[in-house]
Amino acid sequence: MRRTITSALLLAAFAMTACVGGSNDTSKEDKERLKSFVLDKAPENMPVKLNINFDDKLTLLGYRIEPTGTVKPGQKVKVIMYWHSDSKLDDGWNLFTHVLDGSGERILNIDNVGPIREWRGSHQALNPSNWEPGKVYVDEQEFVVPNNVKTSKIQLVTGVWKGNDRLKIKAGPRDSENRGIVANIPTGVSAAKQPAANTRVPTLRVDKLEKGTKIKIDGKLDEEAWRAAPMAGPFVDVKTGRPNTSFPVNGSVKVLWDDDGIYLGFDVKDQDVIGGFKKKDKDPHLWTKDTVEVMVDPDGDGDNKDYYEIQINPQNLVFDSQFDAYNSPKKEPDGPFGHQEWSAKLKSAVTVDGTLDKPEDKDKGYVVEAMIPWKSFDKAKQAPPKIGDTWRMNFYAMQNNGGVAWSPILGQGNFHKATRFGKVLWAEKGYVPPTAAPTLAPAPVAPGVRGIVAPPGFRAIPNLTLPKGGPQPPKK
Incomplete structure (x- = not known):
């Protein structure tokens, strides 16, 4: 047989x-x-x-x-x-x-x-x-x-x-x-008015770490990979998208990734670094004092379905939760907020440039270094992502339930608004995004028909949409 x-x-x-x-x-x-x-x-x-x-x-x-x-x-x-x-x-x-x-x-x-x-x-x-x-x-x-x-x-x-x-x-x-x-x-077409630069959703390309590259999570960000890492920031006013001129903290974050997870390196400028929680607290409400925050919508569509919230404060305490929909579930005023039983299983370290919880002196800020394993994102359709995938993410430096952001919210909701999250492209060295590369099948394909080569004299038809499950384009 x-x-x-x-x-x-x-x-x-x-x-x-x-x-x-x-x-x-x-x-x-x-x-x-x-x-x-x-x-x-x-x-x-x-x-x-x-x-x-x-x-x-x-x-x-x-x-x-x-x-x-x-x-x-x-x-x-x-x-x-x-x-x-x-x-x-x-x-x-x-x-x-x-x-x-x-x-x-x-x-x-x-x-x-x-x-x-x-x-x-x-x-x-x-x-x-x-x-x-x-x-x-x-x-x-x-x-x-x-x-x-x-x-x-x-x-x-x-x-x-x-x-x-x-x-x-x-x-x-x-x-x-x-x-x-x-x-x-x-074309003779009147150009549509483009949104102001300060209101656009930002994008960040993050190339995969070379094999063998090691990152030690110690809060120092002193590896060569961090020096060359792409940066989201400086953060901006969440309401206007313009540079922050009044909020007492500011910051930025660098992003790396490999087969194991996402690496984040926050650099926060803060003249009065506050912790204020007991170290034994489980999922403390870090947003009420000083903290950094990460929002993650893994599927890249910004639909606020199955997204994640992670906060790490200057004491290296963590709040992490998973939400089914925009701000849901939650129970006011004291929570739970989302599914707080979810754990990011992250590894993090914090260094403070100054003295924690001493308002009488002047601090410079703090650094948060973290690694979040891909396997923690259990509701993601693809984790780790494939080369070329885009996730929606936002990053914040917070104090007293306010903050500055990588991507401004512009009054369209609170910090959970996924349509305002930035776009992170997971790439690798030499990768050419589809928007800048030939990605349709080399042989023109008739609508709804697999693998049929166009006859001589074929002319391009604008706005041809291939059905789902149709021919998959080669990388070019």
């Missing part, structure tokens, strides 16, 4: 290979069909010159675009790019093109739109790996400006990808993600 199954699997694998093609080379049919897209030199009347150098392998010489000037939502754009092959590339390199709105958000992926880009199983019909050095390749693409564009311009960017890598751009117009900037196209 096992032998029969194995044979069947081998036959199936062979059939699949036959369907998609087992070679990365351009087929004879495509070579013949695409002869007119290969030139000995660029046309002399090329309207716009770019000369974008892709790692001395390729040069995007320039382009022609139709129509010129303003292109309104719903109108079609045709762009013809001219690529020069400078030296031979190894197998597996393909072209990508994104259309971005004025905020930098990708609104279209047209990676495989155009004659030389038609998908052939594992590569484009005439991909850069099959280009002949010295030749110029004509790259025609068409797309329709989405009807729901809200910005006064859109931007066309392009590049060359293989797996998780992109060819590095050495010269020419480009962004920080190794995407060449081809064109900025006015």
Whole structure:
């Protein structure tokens, strides 16, 4: 029986290979069909010159675009790019093109739109790996400006990808993600008013610690990893989002992570550091005196479902609780607040720069260092998070039931308001977020149909939404 199954699997694998093609080379049919897209030199009347150098392998010489000037939502754009092959590339390199709105958000992926880009199983019909050095390749693409564009311009960017890598751009117009900037196209749309900087929800990218990196929880923050750690802060006025000028404490927090948990390093400025609780107290109401606070909504949607609250005060006492919904459950006035039986199982240490509970002298503040294990977040859908996941979190430095925050609440509720929590992106060195990378399947897929390669002549459809459970994009 096992032998029969194995044979069947081998036959199936062979059939699949036959369907998609087992070679990365351009087929004879495509070579013949695409002869007119290969030139000995660029046309002399090329309207716009770019000369974008892709790692001395390729040069995007320039382009022609139709129509010129303003292109309104719903109108079609045709762009013809001219690529020069400078030296031979190894197998597996393909072209990508994104259309971005004025905020930098990708609104279209047209990676495989155009004659030389038609998908052939594992590569484009005439991909850069099959280009002949010295030749110029004509790259025609068409797309329709989405009807729901809200910005006064859109931007066309392009590049060359293989797996998780992109060819590095050495010269020419480009962004920080190794995407060449081809064109900025006015849309005629009146730009929507952007929220003031002080009211925006902040974001923080935290790259995973290198393997073998050790953090000693001692309240000192003296490891090299802490020196390089991303910082949330300085904290701001919770009502306005502007710099704190009146609240008696201020602070910031650095964030790290590894496979075991989250590491937090708070630095609080406080001229009168107060503890004020008995060390044996269980879940003392730390917010009534001095404390730092962490709010965690692990699923990243800000819906206030199954979120966590953790406080650590200058005595290194802890209040931790889990909530099912916004401020729920709770029993006023003395609690319990949330499910106080939940434990963060954290490890923490505090150092005070000054003297605790002595208002007659002047202190400088205190440092809280903590490690919260991922396994403590038992209601999270994914813990530890995957690379690229975003959690909603907020950080506070508090005194007497008030405080300053990383992300301001702006009067929309109390410190539990998850829609106002900041966004923490869990990443790793070299990771390119999906908003800045090709993430749709390399082969265009019809709505609701798995694994069907678009036929020749396919044109990008704006606002195509794949169903849940549909094809999963490769990392690019």
